Amino acid sequence: MPRHEDRNRCHYCMAFIAEALRYRNVAPFGVGHNTVCRTTIDKYTIPENTGILVYQGYIMRNEKEWERANDFMPERFLDSEGQFVSTRPKAYMPFGVGRRVCPGERLAIADLFLVLVRFLQRTQRYDILVDSIAGVSVDPQIPDSSNPPEFTIIFKKK
Numbered sequence: 001m002p003r004h005e006d007r008n009r010c011h012y013c014m015a016f017i018a019e020a021l022r023y024r025n026v027a028p029f030g031v032g033h034n035t036v037c038r039t040t041i042d043k044y045t046i047p048e049n050t051g052i053l054v055y056q057g058y059i060m061r062n063e064k065e066w067e068r069a070n071d072f073m074p075e076r077f078l079d080s081e082g083q084f085v086s087t088r089p090k091a092y093m094p095f096g097v098g099r100r101v102c103p104g105e106r107l108a109i110a111d112l113f114l115v116l117v118r119f120l121q122r123t124q125r126y127d128i129l130v131d132s133i134a135g136v137s138v139d140p141q142i143p144d145s146s147n148p149p150e151f152t153i154i155f156k157k158k
């Protein structure tokens with residue numbers, strides 16, 4: 001069984017999780033907020049009590065911030081020795097930023113790691129076949145929602 005400590009050794013798994021959260025962010029618009037006072041950011045002034053959504057899904061796939069932003073590349077989170085890089089670019093924000101940043105981040109990463117590793121361990125003796133006609137699309141049905149279209153996977157004993 002995988003344990004939490006194993007995260008320090010499973011560099012590619014950690015990079016895979018980090019990239020999955022970047023590439024198809026669970027909450028592309030984060031959580032809505034309101035300004036508590038008139039606020040100026042750069043050349044924009046936002047009045048008091050205005051609803052704000054941060055389109056973090058876009059920031060995390062912005063070509064200006066990310067090399068090959070629309071490719072799924074876990075390697076972008078590995079250094080030249082294949083070690084998981086724990087420092088994050090500013091444009092990496094699957095859990096939001098600032099004082100309302102997601103308090104569940106550590107728990108979420110810990111869970112994702114255990115589920116992913118357990119899945120890989122339990123499926124080693126299977127060929128994983130994807131519906132050959134429909135294939136798999138990782139693009140959501142409604143743009144920037146988090147639900148991919150349904151697809152069929154067959155686990156066939158080797």
Ligand code: HEM
Pocket residue numbers: 026027030031032094095096097098099100101102103104105107108
């Ligand atoms: C992959 C899993 C998760 C993702 C991607 C995620 C993402 C987010 C995001 C983007 C926000 C908004 C942050 C902001 O406003 O800047 C948020 C807020 C929040 N999340 Fe998560 N979250 C995840 C898992 C969890 C878990 C496991 C918990 C609790 C056990 C949790 C509890 C919360 C709470 C309470 C807030 C509101 C914080 C506040 O407004 O002060 N989240 N999350």
